[in-house]
Structure formats: structure tokens, C-alpha cells
Amino acid sequence: MGMNKSYNGVWVFGDYRNYFQNRVTLQLIAKGRDLAHKLDTKVTVVVLGENVHQYAMEYVAHGADDVMVAEDHDLKEYHLEPYADVLFKWVKAFSPEIFLAGATAFGRELFPRLAKRLNTGLSADCVALEVDADTGLLIQTTPAFGGELLAEVITPDQRPQMATVHPGVFQELPHNRDAWGHIIYPEIDTLPEARVEVLRSRRQQAHNINLEDAAVVIVGGRGLGSKEQFRLLFKLADLLEGEVGATRPAILAGWAEEDRLLGQTGKTIKPKLLISVGTSGALQYTTGIQGAETIIAINRDPSAPIFKMADLGLVGDAGTFIPMLLEVLRKRI
Amino acid sequence: MHIVVCIKQVPDVPAIRIDRERMTIIREGVESVINPLDYVALEVALDLCGKEGGWIDVMTMGPPQSEAALREALAFGADRGILLTDSAFAGADTLATSHVLAKAISNLDPLPNLVLCGMQTIDSDTGHVGPQIAEELNLPQVCSVREIHPQGDSLIVKRLSDGFLDTMKVTMPALLTVTHGILPVRDLRLGELETAFSQKDIIRWGIEDLGLAEDEVGLKGSATHVWRLRTPPPRREGELVKGSSQNLIDHFLHKLEALSILDEEDGYE
Numbered sequence: 001m002g003m004n005k006s007y008n009g010v011w012v013f014g015d016y017r018n019y020f021q022n023r024v025t026l027q028l029i030a031k032g033r034d035l036a037h038k039l040d041t042k043v044t045v046v047v048l049g050e051n052v053h054q055y056a057m058e059y060v061a062h063g064a065d066d067v068m069v070a071e072d073h074d075l076k077e078y079h080l081e082p083y084a085d086v087l088f089k090w091v092k093a094f095s096p097e098i099f100l101a102g103a104t105a106f107g108r109e110l111f112p113r114l115a116k117r118l119n120t121g122l123s124a125d126c127v128a129l130e131v132d133a134d135t136g137l138l139i140q141t142t143p144a145f146g147g148e149l150l151a152e153v154i155t156p157d158q159r160p161q162m163a164t165v166h167p168g169v170f171q172e173l174p175h176n177r178d179a180w181g182h183i184i185y186p187e188i189d190t191l192p193e194a195r196v197e198v199l200r201s202r203r204q205q206a207h208n209i210n211l212e213d214a215a216v217v218i219v220g221g222r223g224l225g226s227k228e229q230f231r232l233l234f235k236l237a238d239l240l241e242g243e244v245g246a247t248r249p250a251i252l253a254g255w256a257e258e259d260r261l262l263g264q265t266g267k268t269i270k271p272k273l274l275i276s277v278g279t280s281g282a283l284q285y286t287t288g289i290q291g292a293e294t295i296i297a298i299n300r301d302p303s304a305p306i307f308k309m310a311d312l313g314l315v316g317d318a319g320t321f322i323p324m325l326l327e328v329l330r331k332r333i
Numbered sequence: 334m335h336i337v338v339c340i341k342q343v344p345d346v347p348a349i350r351i352d353r354e355r356m357t358i359i360r361e362g363v364e365s366v367i368n369p370l371d372y373v374a375l376e377v378a379l380d381l382c383g384k385e386g387g388w389i390d391v392m393t394m395g396p397p398q399s400e401a402a403l404r405e406a407l408a409f410g411a412d413r414g415i416l417l418t419d420s421a422f423a424g425a426d427t428l429a430t431s432h433v434l435a436k437a438i439s440n441l442d443p444l445p446n447l448v449l450c451g452m453q454t455i456d457s458d459t460g461h462v463g464p465q466i467a468e469e470l471n472l473p474q475v476c477s478v479r480e481i482h483p484q485g486d487s488l489i490v491k492r493l494s495d496g497f498l499d500t501m502k503v504t505m506p507a508l509l510t511v512t513h514g515i516l517p518v519r520d521l522r523l524g525e526l527e528t529a530f531s532q533k534d535i536i537r538w539g540i541e542d543l544g545l546a547e548d549e550v551g552l553k554g555s556a557t558h559v560w561r562l563r564t565p566p567p568r569r570e571g572e573l574v575k576g577s578s579q580n581l582i583d584h585f586l587h588k589l590e591a592l593s594i595l596d597e598e599d600g601y602e
Binding site for chain 1: 351453455457463469475477489495500501507560562565573575578584589594
């Protein structure tokens with residue numbers, strides 16, 4: 001076990017689609033610098049597309065030592081197979097020790113396929129990354145069993161050590177226009193044909209749902225028991241000028257649309273006040289609300305993990321509490 | 334159409350508690366269920382075969398008791414169960430798991446037109462196994478599909494991906510992972526469950542049946558290892574209030590006032 005000296009460098013996949021909303025690549029460059037420093041190596045961003053020089057410049061300004069660009073018309077759209085082909089060949093040619101991607105929809109689709117082709121390990125949706133001082137191995141912290149536990153995963157022998165990382169976990173470095181870096185254009189082979197044809201790809205209309213910017217967010221979980229109970233949260237949101245979010249069990253139960261999902265596979269929010277109703281507090285959910293300034297939680301079970309992170313925990317039945325609260329609040333308006 | 338649906342038996346995760354002293358999962362009293370999104374995959378298969386006609390194999394890798402998950406899937410209407418079970422398969426990461434599943438699928442004759450998986454499981458939550466099966470079988474893949482329309486040898490599928498609504502055409506054979514919202518999962522009738530337990534076939538394949546070696550499966554065939562488990566660090570622990578609903582409401586209102594979200598007297602704007 002241990003360091004394989006022939007592998008060197010920290011790579012980050014340049015995921016530039018939705019650049020202004022999706023900052024995970026910039027966050028990974030910052031974290032990558034930290035890891036690269038400990039391993040005495042460099043951080044390189046790999047970016048594929050057409051006319052992507054502007055992104056390469058951005059990545060340098062945000063801390064990348066090198067940017068490797070594959071510039072080709074057939075890479076213009078995010079297509080799995082040509083992307084996997086270029087990345088596979090470059091990894092084989094340049095032997096990075098670590099390769100990171102944001103856990104975006106595309107990252108979560110591309111990286112498993114690439115890791116399999118490289119016959120190496122991959123951890124999913126990491127919430128922390130560290131270099132072990134003794135072995136030099138990348139310790140990849142990933143939520144397990146619904147987030148009740150954190151598993152620290154290692155890839156002892158295979159290379160590169162690959163991980164997808166949850167957006168919002170790390171902090172990007174400020175834009176520095178004086179930053180210095182190399183932008184290189186390695187050769188690419190003839191690309192394989194994409195076997196999945198994209199007929200249409202439309203940017204989704206922005207909904208009325210604006211969880212990220214809401215000062216008050218009310219989140220409902222499985223403990224609410226029914227769709228009717230869940231609907232009451234919208235009334236509470238109206239009164240508090242807030243927005244409604246949901247945990248995965250509530251969405252699986254059909255009580256709310258998927259756009260309202262918070263946490264590991266949903267949104268990460270930092271409201272002034274978060275009111276968590278009938279949620280047990282699985283890490284899958286709580287990773288998305290860590291940044292809330294104040295958390296009030298209502299749950300029947302006094303041992304529910306959500307109370308461990310709540311500023312105010314109310315032990316009680318949400319089904320009784322919410323209607324009473326609505327009545328009191330209406331009188332006060 | 335011949336469809337293979339890959340499913341996983343998982344603990345009912347929201348019911349899990351942790352023994353924080355010994356860092357283990359308390360499984361006592363926690364039911365084993367079919368992973369929720371795998372039900373969706375099964376519904377999609379039943380819907381496609383209902384329209385087009387076909388045969389559905391439902392496949393799982395797991396301990397012998399995973400047979401219960403296959404029986405349940407048969408009760409829903411799958412035609413045959415395939416249980417991949419062997420003590421050597423234990424401790425597999427997604428690389429080793431996808432290897433066994435891909436090998437079992439390529440063992441089928443003729444090969445299926447379509448492989449369906451749930452987008453991710455609720456216990457380990459990686460979403461890796463579907464794409465990795467596709468890679469090993471050299472199939473095109475589309476993940477987190479929420480709409481499917483058959484069109485000859487192709488499927489027109491829709492999915493949401495990073496803020497884009499993609500409409501894609503994929504020629505079979507192919508692998509899709511599906512997410513909720515495609516089809517409602519039906520309720521099971523008791524009679525169907527009885528029939529499934531008595532009348533339908535389950536094939537069992539172990540390491541030798543699949544022509545695999547010990548070092549390519551299970552823990553030995555895994556590239557990742559769990560170094561250690563820990564509990565998430567506590568954020569902060571505030572006040573815990575019990576008692577009457579009125580008491581809870583008083584505390585709630587007081588907190589809102591303290592945050593200036595609610596004015597103290599009568600004004601609320």
C-alpha cells in the first residue's frame with residue numbers, strides 16, 4: 001500500500017455548464033491546491049468543449065496551475081462517450097494521482113463510467129477530502145447509511161484516486177486576474193461516436209421556487225404523515241414570507257416536487273431561519289442545511305438527530321403543532 | 334422486448350439507528366425492503382412490456398435472504414428472478430458489484446434489449462452501479478430518466494440534468510437508470526404474492542456459474558476500502574423543549590421575535 005511514485009498531480013474536471021450557478025469546479029480547484037500542496041504537486045483542470053478558452057482563463061484566475069484543454073466541435077455538448085474517451089486516454093498518458101469532479105448530474109454520470117474503464121476506485125458525493133500524513137493516501141469522506149455515518153474511504157492500490165464532491169462543501173478562491181498558469185492543448189484522437197443522440201436540450205425555465213435566496217425556509221419530512229399536512233407548510237411559508245423545501249422521503253411519498261429537494265442530491269441553502277418539520281435529520285438532508293443561521297426543529301422523537309443541530313428543538317407532533325401555530329400567527333398579522 | 338431490472342435489497346434506512354459507542358448500525362427491528370427507485374425501474378419494465386410484449390428478468394446480488402426481494406418483484410409481474418449469491422461476493426464496492434452484475438447479464442442468452450436500474454440506492458447512495466454495468470457491457474447509458482417512449486429499436490427518453498431538460502434518443506441495447514416521477518408504483522395484491530412464492534422460477538448463480546475468480550469479486554475485487562467510520566460532527570446543540578403544544582408555540586414565537594422575523598407586539602409586516 002502507499003504512494004505510487006509514477007502517478008503525480010491533482011486533476012479537477014472542468015464542469016463549466018451553468019458556470020455562474022455551478023461553482024463546484026472552482027471549489028475543487030481551491031481544495032485541489034490544498035491537497036497538491038501536501039503532496040508537493042500541482043493542480044490541473046481538464047476542460048473539454050468548443051470555444052472553452054475563456055473557462056481555461058477563469059480556472060487559472062481561480063487558482064489552477066495548469067489547464068488542459070480538448071477543443072473540438074464534437075465536444076461542444078456534454079456527451080458521455082466522447083468525454084469518457086478523451087479523459088481515459090489523457091489519464092493513461094499523464095497518470096494523475098487524484099482526479100476529482102463535482103457531484104453534478106453530469107459528474108455523477110461520467111465519473112463512474114470513467115473509473116470503471118480505468119479499473120480504479122471512486123467515492124461518491126464526498127463531504128471532505130484529506131491527505132493522510134503517513135501514507136499519502138486521499139481520505140475520501142462520504143455519507144453512508146442515509147448519512148447516519150460518515151465513511152472514510154481510501155483507494156489503496158489503484159490510480160488515480162477518484163471522487164465526486166458535493167457542491168458547496170469547499171470555498172472557492174477569489175478571482176485573481178494576475179494569476180499565472182499554463183493552458184495547454186494536448187492532442188486528441190478521433191472521437192468515438194456518441195451513441196446517445198441529444199434531440200433537444202433546453203435550459204429549464206426558472207420556477208417560482210427560489211430556495212437558495214429565501215431568508216426563511218420551511219422543510220417538511222416523512223414525520224408529517226400525509227400530503228395534506230405537508231400542504232400546511234405552504235400556508236406557514238406564506239405567513240413568514242418563506243419558501244418550502246422537502247427531504248427525500250417526503251418527495252418519494254409524492255408530497256412535493258423534486259425541485260424542492262434539499263441535501264445531498266438536492267439543493268444546499270443558507271437561509272437566515274430554517275424550520276425543519278417532521279424530519280429525522282439524516283445527513284443526506286442535513287448536508288444541505290449546515291449553513292443555516294438558525295434552525296428550529298419540530299419532531300416527535302426526542303432522540304432524533306435533527307435536534308443535535310437545532311438551535312431550538314420542539315418535541316411534539318407536527319400534525320398538532322402546525323395547525324395551532326397557523327392559527328396563532330394569523331391572529332398576530 | 335427482453336428487459337433486465339437490477340434491484341437491491343436495502344435496510345429501511347430512515348428506521349436505522351447507530352450504536353455510537355461501537356460505531357455499528359443497529360439492524361435489529363429494521364426491515365429489509367427493495368430500494369425505492371428499483372420499484373420505479375420495475376414499473377417502467379412492466380409498462381414497456383405491457384405495451385410492447387416481452388420478458389422481464391429481475392436480478393440482484395446479495396445474501397441468500399435477498400430472494401425475498403426477487404419474490405416480491407415476481408409478484409409485481411416480473412417473469413423470472415436471478416439471484417447472484419456467493420460468500421465471495423461479500424464486501425464488494427461498486428466496481429466489484431457492477432462486475433458480477435455485468436457478467437451475469439452477459440450470461441443470458443439471448444442478451445437483453447434493455448437494462449434498467451434505479452438511479453441510486455438509499456443505503457450507499459452512489460449511483461455508480463448502473464453506469465459501471467453499462468461500461469463493462471459497452472452499452473450506451475442515460476441516467477436519471479423520467480420519461481420513456483419506445484420508437485422501434487430506439488427509446489426517446491427525457492431527463493433533467495444540471496438545469497437542462499434533455500430529450501435524447503438511444504438505440505437499444507442500452508442501459509437506463511430511472512428516477513421517481515415516471516410512474517406511480519402500484520399496490521400489490523396478496524394473491525400475486527402467493528403465486529410468486531409458489532410458481533415462478535428463481536435461478537441462483539454463484540462465482541463458478543459466472544466463471545469469475547475470487548480476486549475479481551467481493552472485498553478482494555474492490556478498489557476502494559472503508560478506512561474507518563465516524564459520526565458526523567455535531568453542529569451545535571440548542572435548547573430542547575417538551576410539554577404542551579402551547580408551550581412549544583410560545584418558545585417558537587419567542588425565537589422568531591428574537592430573530593426579528595416576528596415583531597414583539599402586534600405588528601407583523
